[in-house]
Amino acid sequence: MGISAKILRIAIDASIFAGKVIMEVYEKPHYTSELKQDQSPLTEADLAASKVINFSLANTGYPIISEENKNSNYDIRKDWKYCWIVDPLDGTKEFIKRNGEFTVNIALCKNGIPILGVIYVPFTRELFYADVHREEAFKTIVDNDYKLAAKVFDVTDRIYPAKPNKKSIRVVGSRSHMNQMTLDYISALEKEYENVDIVSKGSSLKFCLVAEGIADVYPRFAPTMEWDTAAGQAICSAVGLKVNERDTKKPLLYNKDDLLNPFFIVHH
Structure with missing residues (x-):
């Protein structure tokens, strides 16, 4: 397992763990919610997921840019070769509408370019992940115990875009x-x-x-x-x-x- 596979697995596990705490809030009859300065909603699910991801990624040694963190000034960030870019709960409006179309987004960037990406859908337990260097992306389903049913990089899970159609x-x-x-x-x-x-x-x-x-x-x-x-x-x-x-x-x-x-x- 190369460094990217190991780091990717950390991101995958972080996204699944975050998804678990998001669903615990989603299934409550009531949860706390407030408006941020930009008038976008913030729920206790956003904050719980953020805490889980920050803890999970901490031992990779790479700094984190996140929607729910107080992010460093550019004077500091501009010297970062690698950094995580995270949205602990993307689609908070969808979460509040209870339509299931919300995600956990975790990416690792190198010199400003995304090289690893994970998108986890807590409601359906669908997991998308990719290693850009390998030129491969995958989709799998996480089981009821929040474990991956298949190995990471299982060839049967690979996804491909459609071929262009002229009509x-x-x-x-x-x-x-x-x-x-x-x-x-x-x-x-x-x-x-x-x-x-x-x-x-x-x-x-x-x-x-x-x-x-x-x-x-x-x-x-x-x-x-x-x-x-x-x-x-x-x-x-x-x-x-x-x-x-x-x-x-x-x-x-x-x-x-x-x-x-x-x-x-x-x-x-």
């Missing part, structure tokens, strides 16, 4: 918002393809839809933060997809001075 294209859209810029992008596709279908999902599952071939393209022309996208980018990159800025056409980079992402498109 039809499936576009990932958000359940929560579809703005005018996205509608214009879809209108342009309708001139190019006979069939344009919209596939809706919450949270970082939108990346997974393209990576496993259920959708073909994911335009995101609304604000996201680095922890929303790093794990999904790793999974998409590992299967040969691009996660590029809409304007520059260059890959999204991480551990930037400003942790806000530019608009981007996931595509072949």
Whole structure:
């Protein structure tokens, strides 16, 4: 087991453990919730998952950028070769709606580029993970005892994007918002393809839809933060997809001075 496989396993175990504590809160009849300064919701599930992940990743020696941590200033972060980028509970709005479409996102970045990614779906116990260097991504189901049914990197769990189709294209859209810029992008596709279908999902599952071939393209022309996208980018990159800025056409980079992402498109 190389360093990446060992580190990836730590991230996988952290995501599953975090998912377990998230579901313990999800199944309560009542749980605490508040609004953060940016008016986004924060629940006790976010905080419990954050605590678990911070503890689990601590002995890797790599610093963590997380939605729920007080993150270091860029003066310190700019010298980090490796760092974790974490969203302990991506899709808090979906969690509150109780629709099951929320995830735990954990990525390891090297010089601003995601090299390992884990997305765990606590409600369905689906686990997506990828090693970008190996150019492989996988999807498996965690059993009722929160253990992996298969070995890590089991060939039968590999996922692949769909082959491009000249007549039809499936576009990932958000359940929560579809703005005018996205509608214009879809209108342009309708001139190019006979069939344009919209596939809706919450949270970082939108990346997974393209990576496993259920959708073909994911335009995101609304604000996201680095922890929303790093794990999904790793999974998409590992299967040969691009996660590029809409304007520059260059890959999204991480551990930037400003942790806000530019608009981007996931595509072949």
